[in-house]
Amino acid sequence: xxxxxxxxxxxxxxxxxYLKQAVEAIDNKEDIVEFVVDLGRQPEVRxxxxxxxxxxxxxxxxxxNYIVSRVGQFGPxxxxxxxxxxxxxxAIRTRTGKIVGLTLRVGRAxxxxxxxxxxxxxxxxxxxxxxxxxGVGKTTILREVSRxxxxxxxxxxxxxxxxxxxxxDGDIPHPAIGRARxxxxxxxxxxxxxxxxxxxxxxxEVIVIDEIGREEEVMAARTIAERGVRLIATAHGGSxxxxxxxxxxxxxxxxxxxxxxxxxxxxxxKTSKTVMERKGQPTFKILIEIKSRNEFVIHxxxxxxxxxxxxxxxxxxxxxxxxxxxxxEIEESxxxxxxxxxxxxxxxxxxxxxxxPFGLSKNKxxxxxxxxxxxxxxxxxxxxxxxxxxxxxxxxxxxxxxxxAERMGKDIISVRSNTVKQIQSALSDYLGLDxxxxxxxxxxxxxxxxxxxxEVLQTEVSLRVPVYEExxxxxxxxxxxxxxxxxxxxDEIVIKYPGGDAQ
Numbered sequence: 236x237x238x239x240x241x242x243x244x245x246x247x248x249x250x251x252x253y254l255k256q257a258v259e260a261i262d263n264k265e266d267i268v269e270f271v272v273d274l275g276r277q278p279e280v281r282x283x284x285x286x287x288x289x290x291x292x293x294x295x296x297x298x299x300n301y302i303v304s305r306v307g308q309f310g311p312x313x314x315x316x317x318x319x320x321x322x323x324x325x326a327i328r329t330r331t332g333k334i335v336g337l338t339l340r341v342g343r344a345x346x347x348x349x350x351x352x353x354x355x356x357x358x359x360x361x362x363x364x365x366x367x368x369x370g371v372g373k374t375t376i377l378r379e380v381s382r383x384x385x386x387x388x389x390x391x392x393x394x395x396x397x398x399x400x401x402x403x404d405g406d407i408p409h410p411a412i413g414r415a416r417x418x419x420x421x422x423x424x425x426x427x428x429x430x431x432x433x434x435x436x437x438x439x440e441v442i443v444i445d446e447i448g449r450e451e452e453v454m455a456a457r458t459i460a461e462r463g464v465r466l467i468a469t470a471h472g473g474s475x476x477x478x479x480x481x482x483x484x485x486x487x488x489x490x491x492x493x494x495x496x497x498x499x500x501x502x503x504x505k506t507s508k509t510v511m512e513r514k515g516q517p518t519f520k521i522l523i524e525i526k527s528r529n530e531f532v533i534h535x536x537x538x539x540x541x542x543x544x545x546x547x548x549x550x551x552x553x554x555x556x557x558x559x560x561x562x563x564e565i566e567e568s569x570x571x572x573x574x575x576x577x578x579x580x581x582x583x584x585x586x587x588x589x590x591x592p593f594g595l596s597k598n599k600x601x602x603x604x605x606x607x608x609x610x611x612x613x614x615x616x617x618x619x620x621x622x623x624x625x626x627x628x629x630x631x632x633x634x635x636x637x638x639x640a641e642r643m644g645k646d647i648i649s650v651r652s653n654t655v656k657q658i659q660s661a662l663s664d665y666l667g668l669d670x671x672x673x674x675x676x677x678x679x680x681x682x683x684x685x686x687x688x689x690e691v692l693q694t695e696v697s698l699r700v701p702v703y704e705e706x707x708x709x710x711x712x713x714x715x716x717x718x719x720x721x722x723x724x725x726d727e728i729v730i731k732y733p734g735g736d737a738q
Contacts, residue, residue, distance in 0.1 A: 237347040249305040273336040316404020344411035349379040362466040367525030382413030393439040427455040490514030529557040589614035594626030603658040622646040695732040
């Protein structure tokens, strides 16, 4: 049975009197998600799918200062809390550091929310990674996991609590985590140090962490797993694929190696010569995608799921749905009985792919799309793009656009150099185009160059053809073999009849 404790009265208590009265008049208080208080604007109360104004008066500096003086101290991450509760107060500041806005988020302890997944945490000793969009209940599940493992399973559990998200504000952790011990993190950048400190100093059997998002935290998680300590954590991303193709987080699920096969092996596997394979053992054995508060997709063997994804085969998963009467419906997915590469090609053929290029010549990306015969177009809107294709150096330096694409769960295709051939190769691998098809593309480019050269030979009028860096020598050999002259101008080869002018 689910029991909810929200301590809403303690959050209301920090508000000015006229706001307290407005909140008290709300009927459906159990549906409140947060309050928004911004300088010079009317205060709002937000629900899961709606909002309403709390009062017609505009928020003043005195209102904001009143609330700030009654909550805990704000940390470097702009967050504070109320001692003994799970409420979170987040600040909006000016460039000078002045607080001009507050978001007062209601924190709820939900006992019993773990029931649909309880066996995974109590009947196995495996490390578990939870994924899901903000607000879907990841942190709530972490609290229940901490309590159940510490109280019911009598295990030594330590919660590494960044911003006091799990155990609440104040020196004493909230009862929602039971007898689990809590180590607070000085600042988000120090979370990895606290993770290692917890293992070295306090001998836990289980460590619980909210939001692994930095490379240092990924390395710390692997170190902890190698020492035999069980990890229960959340990470950015809505699916296993999001994490797998995220350069920062990929190692959590085994990582990716790009392998070049021999011609014979590529033919045997019926793949291109360049394939992706899992780099190593995942840090987490089990991964749970939280689709909603009532639906979960479970990968019981992350290594096998990753191998399937990299082979272009949907992984076998377990889907759990909580019905209205509280019972749990369990369904196992079945692999599709067909050639998925052909299915992917058919999917590409029947729709226009929107591609967001970053750090690459748009003209070269367009040439690669055209020459591969892909029905695609460039998109300047990251939100509307199907995937991102970016120069490898831009990805490794974590430019803002790349970080945003990762947070949005976009696939990011890496290109080693800004050439049409490299872009073609990356697109071919990502879209599952065959080696033979790529070879046909190269042959078609040379044939078009030869055709243009023959036309110049017949008409004595110069023509231009695109430069393809990886095939440039072959293009020039075709031109020279017919006794013609050439000049490279930007991204084009001007094919000239001896003594003629470019047209």
